[in-house]
Amino acid sequence: EFVNGRPVERALGFGLAPDLGEDYTLAATDQRHRAVFNGIWQVGYGFQLSGLYFFGSGQRFSTQYGGDRRDLGIGGTRRLRPNGTIAPRNDIVGDPLHRVDLRVQRRFRLGGRVAVDGIAEVFNLFNHENYGSYTTQESNRNYGRPAFNGNVAYQPRMMQLGFRVAF
DSSP: OEETTEEOOOOOSSOOOTTTSOOOOOOTTOBSOEEEEEEEEEEETTEEEEEEEEEEOOBEEOOBOSSOTTOOOTTOOOOBOTTSOBOOTTOEEOOOEEEEEEEEEEEEEEETTEEEEEEEEEESTTOOOOOOEEOOBTTSTTTTSEEOOOOGGGOOOEEEEEEEEEO
16 A cells, blocks of 8 residues: 555554564674775885785674475575474674785886886785685584685685886
């Protein structure tokens, strides 16, 4: 029903199962704390050193039992267990993330306004294990354990070399 072009909220008149109704908790992807520090230092002799530290507290992940016991199909909560209890919502909190990235750059002047910069970068310098995905189905024997995530933010230590021409 609409009034003045806006939908009107009406009570259902009956209760909903806990896994389908108003089950409030912190959202999936909730991350309580995050900090990023960076700096650039002109060392001298054309060298520049820069770095970045990233910290992110554990992120929440949506959890489920692992089976569609209500036959809702796609979009169902899948939190009803075979014994009738309900799996908690967004119950996994991942490990904190730590990353240190470092960059060294040297400028070589070739005359006039022309210069070439040589660049070396190391990402995740201390090779900290960062996980961006977890197994979130209780019925899976790996429940709560980290799972592969191909996003570059979660990769092990990497290095790249590059150059830039300025003119």
